Amino acid sequence: MNDDDLLRYGRHIMLPEIDFEGQKKLLAAKVLIIGVGGLGSPVAIYLAASGIGEISIADHDIVELNNLQRQIAHDEKSLGQSKVSSCANRMNAINSKINIIQLDIKLSGEQLLSSVAKADIVVDCTDNLKTRFEINRACVQQKKWLVSAAAIRWEGQISVYHCGNKDSPCYHCCYGLRESGSKELDQTCSTNGVLSPVVGVMGSMQAIEVIKLIIAKGDLLVARVLLFDALSMQWESMQLPKNPDCPVCGQVQK
Numbered sequence: 688m689n690d691d692d693l694l695r696y697g698r699h700i701m702l703p704e705i706d707f708e709g710q711k712k713l714l715a716a717k718v719l720i721i722g723v724g725g726l727g728s729p730v731a732i733y734l735a736a737s738g739i740g741e742i743s744i745a746d747h748d749i750v751e752l753n754n755l756q757r758q759i760a761h762d763e764k765s766l767g768q769s770k771v772s773s774c775a776n777r778m779n780a781i782n783s784k785i786n787i788i789q790l791d792i793k794l795s796g797e798q799l800l801s802s803v804a805k806a807d808i809v810v811d812c813t814d815n816l817k818t819r820f821e822i823n824r825a826c827v828q829q830k831k832w833l834v835s836a837a838a839i840r841w842e843g844q845i846s847v848y849h850c851g852n853k854d855s856p857c858y859h860c861c862y863g864l865r866e867s868g869s870k871e872l873d874q875t876c877s878t879n880g881v882l883s884p885v886v887g888v889m890g891s892m893q894a895i896e897v898i899k900l901i902i903a904k905g906d907l908l909v910a911r912v913l914l915f916d917a918l919s920m921q922w923e924s925m926q927l928p929k930n931p932d933c934p935v936c937g938q939v940q941k
């Protein structure tokens with residue numbers, strides 16, 4: 688770290704849980720963020736500001752007017768531009784020292800697997816179940832940490848999955864029934880609405896869990912889901928059980 692780094696990251700370094708060693712770990716970390724919309728915007732911005740050394744961002748959408756209500760990485764000037772380049776510009780404006788890899792594609796199949804393989808941690812900021820299940824499968828296969836959140840209406844939820852760990856549940860253990868279940872459960876904010884700052888809260892919490900994972904400090908949301916209700920301003924924590932017969936992570940152990 689040079690003098691500029693010491694100045695830039697001073698408020699991190701002052702935290703005994705981070706210190707120089709922790710900040711060096713952040714600077715050496717590789718994180719993949721899938722989806723740079725409502726959740727992905729605060730994740731990308733905070734992780735860039737925090738000095739995560741290499742951040743890959745994947746999204747195949749372009750910035751539209753109805754995104755600007757909550758997707759704070761983008762602005763009016765980026766309307767019509769790819770979300771990935773718009774988000775990268777914002778991240779770069781905050782921190783030009785980090786390496787930003789732009790994946791302007793619908794990350795799937797082999798490309799998803801190889802991008803997951805290159806990352807230390809994967810952050811799921813997508814908004815549909817099919818993609819979430821595919822990301823989970825890739826993380827289990829590659830034995831990667833997965834930080835997953837969702838937001839809809841006035842509600843949010845967040846969990847961390849220690850994929851590849853035989854004692855930890857994966858996303859499929861917890862929500863697998865939904866994969867073949869009714870379409871009703873695949874709700875997105877495009878049909879239900881979402882309060883703008885709720886995605887900010889949940890995305891910021893994803894960024895916190897990523898940082899804690901990298902510095903290996905604190906208690907993670909592993910095998911737990913934290914539920915947020917903005918209307919009642921209540922948080923609820925629930926245990927997530929491992930499904931020994933899970934078709935995704937159950938096979939890893941055999």
Ligand SMILES: [Zn+2]
Binds near residue numbers: 857930934935937
């Ligand atoms: Zn599982």
